Amino acid sequence: MRLVIVGTGGMANSHARKFGELDGVDIVGGVDRSEDRLSAFCDEHNIPNRFTSLEEAIAWGEFDAVANVTPDAVHHPTTMPLLTAGKHVFCEKPLASNYADANEMATAAEQGGLINMVNLSYRDVSALQKAHELIAAGEIGEVRHFEASYLQSWLTQPAWGHWDKEDRWLWRLSEEHGSLGVLGDVGIHILDFAGFAIGASYQSISCNLKTFDKAPGNQIGDYKLDANDSFTMMAETSSGAIGVVHASRFASGHMNDLHLQVHGTKGGIKVTNTGDLGELFVCSGTNLEKAEWQQVELAPTPNNYRKFAEAVMSAVNGHPTFRHAANLQQVLDLAVESNKDKGRRDIPKSTQLQDA
Ligand SMILES: NC(=O)c1ccc[n+]([C@@H]2O[C@H](COP(=O)([O-])OP(=O)(O)OC[C@H]3O[C@@H](n4cnc5c(N)ncnc54)[C@H](O)[C@@H]3O)[C@@H](O)[C@H]2O)c1
Known part of the structure; x- marks a missing residue:
C-alpha cells in the first residue's frame, strides 16, 4: 500500500511511526500547507515526495491511500476530493464538524467502494x-x-x-x-x-x-x-x-x-x-x-x-x-x-x- 500523510503536525508523527512499522506499507508522500512543518516531518520520517497542497498530490496520484491528520474542520474538505480521486482514507477523529458533512463523507466512500476508517484510537x-x-x-x-x-x-x-x-x-x-x-x-x-x-x-x-x-x-x-x-x-x-x-x-x-x-x-x-x-x-x-x-x-x-x-x-x-x-x-x-x-x-x- 502506497500511503500519503495529509497534515504533518503533532499527531501525524504517530501515523508515520505506526504505519512505518507495518510490512507492505510504504509512506510515499506528505502534504501540509506549512512548508517548514512539511520538510521537517518528511526529513524526520524519510518521506520522499512533498506537497504544499492536496491538489498537487492528487494530480501526482501515485498512491493508494491517505492518512488524513488535518485539524477537525479540515477533514471534510480534504477527504471529499480524495474519495472522488478513488483513494482509500483513514481519517482522524472526529470524522467532521457536523453530521451532514460526516454523512456525506460516509456515503461517498460507500458509493465509491473505498476503504474508509476513522482513528478512534x-x-x-x-x-x-x-x-x-x-x-x-x-x-x-x-x-x-x-x-x-x-x-x-x-x-x-x-x-x-x-x-x-x-x-x-x-x-x-x-x-x-x-x-x-x-x-x-x-x-x-x-x-x-x-x-x-x-x-x-x-x-x-x-x-x-x-x-x-x-x-x-x-x-x-x-x-x-x-x-x-x-x-x-x-x-x-x-x-x-x-x-x-x-x-x-x-x-x-x-x-x-x-x-x-x-x-x-x-x-x-x-x-x-x-x-x-x-x-x-x-x-x-x-x-x-x-x-x-x-x-x-x-x-x-x-x-x-x-x-x-x-x-x-x-x-x-x-x-x-x-x-x-x-x-x-x-x-x-x-x-x-x-x-x-x-x-x-x-x-x-x-x-x-x-x-x-
Ligand atoms: N486519535 C487520537 O487519539 C488523536 C490525538 C490527537 C489528535 N487527533 C486528531 O488529529 C488531527 C490533527 O491533530 P494535530 O494535533 O496533529 O493537529 P496539528 O495542528 O498539530 O496538525 C495539523 C496539520 O494539518 C495542517 N493542515 C491544515 N490544513 C491543511 C490542509 N488544507 N491541507 C494540508 N495540511 C493542512 C496544518 O498545517 C498542521 O500542520 C485532529 O483531527 C485531531 O482531533 C487524534
Missing part, C-alpha cells in the same frame, strides 16, 4: 476489545447500567505545553477555529469506548456543556477561547441500558484517563486505558455475591493502523468505519442541541447502527 486498547468480546458472549448478562469518563488536566498545568500563549491548540479551544471543545475532541472517544464495549448504539441523550474561563482575556490573537471544557451526559442505549458519560480537561490529577464500568444482570466489567494494553476487571459468577473483582489477563490486539492497512490490502473494509463515526457525530450534534434547553434528544433510528 482507544479501539487499540486490548482491554476494550476483550470487554466487547466478554459482554457480547453474555459474561455479565443483560447490560442495565454504565458509567464512562475521559479525564484530562491540560488546562490546569503545562505538562502538554503552553496552550494559553501559543496558537497551536486553538483547534481545541476556539469555536471559530472549528473546535467542538472537549465534546468533539475527547467526547467522541469516550462515547465510542462505552458504546463499543456494550455493543449498543445511543438511543437518547441529554447533555450539559460547560465553558470555563481558561486564561486572562480568554483570547489568543483573533480567536476567543470559547470552546466547551467539561460535559456531563445522561444516555440510554438501543438495548435499554442507561448510563452517564462525562469528560473534562479540568480534571486535576488525571493526565489522560478513560474509565468505564458496565453492570449487567449477571456481573460487572471495569475497563481503563492504563498501560500498554489497558486493564480489565470482571465480577461475575461465584464472585458476584461478595462483589469481588478479578483482573483479566490480556493479549495484544491489532491497532487501527494495522487494521486499515489490512483492509486496503484485502479490499474488505475494517472498523471503525466512516458510517459508525458519522452516527457518533449525530450524537455530538444532538448533545449541542440538548445543551440549549438541557432537554433530552432522541437519536434518529437511521443513525443508530452499531459498529462491529
Whole structure:
C-alpha cells in the first residue's frame, strides 16, 4: 500500500511511526500547507515526495491511500476530493464538524467502494476489545447500567505545553477555529469506548456543556477561547441500558484517563486505558455475591493502523468505519442541541447502527 500523510503536525508523527512499522506499507508522500512543518516531518520520517497542497498530490496520484491528520474542520474538505480521486482514507477523529458533512463523507466512500476508517484510537486498547468480546458472549448478562469518563488536566498545568500563549491548540479551544471543545475532541472517544464495549448504539441523550474561563482575556490573537471544557451526559442505549458519560480537561490529577464500568444482570466489567494494553476487571459468577473483582489477563490486539492497512490490502473494509463515526457525530450534534434547553434528544433510528 502506497500511503500519503495529509497534515504533518503533532499527531501525524504517530501515523508515520505506526504505519512505518507495518510490512507492505510504504509512506510515499506528505502534504501540509506549512512548508517548514512539511520538510521537517518528511526529513524526520524519510518521506520522499512533498506537497504544499492536496491538489498537487492528487494530480501526482501515485498512491493508494491517505492518512488524513488535518485539524477537525479540515477533514471534510480534504477527504471529499480524495474519495472522488478513488483513494482509500483513514481519517482522524472526529470524522467532521457536523453530521451532514460526516454523512456525506460516509456515503461517498460507500458509493465509491473505498476503504474508509476513522482513528478512534482507544479501539487499540486490548482491554476494550476483550470487554466487547466478554459482554457480547453474555459474561455479565443483560447490560442495565454504565458509567464512562475521559479525564484530562491540560488546562490546569503545562505538562502538554503552553496552550494559553501559543496558537497551536486553538483547534481545541476556539469555536471559530472549528473546535467542538472537549465534546468533539475527547467526547467522541469516550462515547465510542462505552458504546463499543456494550455493543449498543445511543438511543437518547441529554447533555450539559460547560465553558470555563481558561486564561486572562480568554483570547489568543483573533480567536476567543470559547470552546466547551467539561460535559456531563445522561444516555440510554438501543438495548435499554442507561448510563452517564462525562469528560473534562479540568480534571486535576488525571493526565489522560478513560474509565468505564458496565453492570449487567449477571456481573460487572471495569475497563481503563492504563498501560500498554489497558486493564480489565470482571465480577461475575461465584464472585458476584461478595462483589469481588478479578483482573483479566490480556493479549495484544491489532491497532487501527494495522487494521486499515489490512483492509486496503484485502479490499474488505475494517472498523471503525466512516458510517459508525458519522452516527457518533449525530450524537455530538444532538448533545449541542440538548445543551440549549438541557432537554433530552432522541437519536434518529437511521443513525443508530452499531459498529462491529
Ligand atoms: N486519535 C487520537 O487519539 C488523536 C490525538 C490527537 C489528535 N487527533 C486528531 O488529529 C488531527 C490533527 O491533530 P494535530 O494535533 O496533529 O493537529 P496539528 O495542528 O498539530 O496538525 C495539523 C496539520 O494539518 C495542517 N493542515 C491544515 N490544513 C491543511 C490542509 N488544507 N491541507 C494540508 N495540511 C493542512 C496544518 O498545517 C498542521 O500542520 C485532529 O483531527 C485531531 O482531533 C487524534
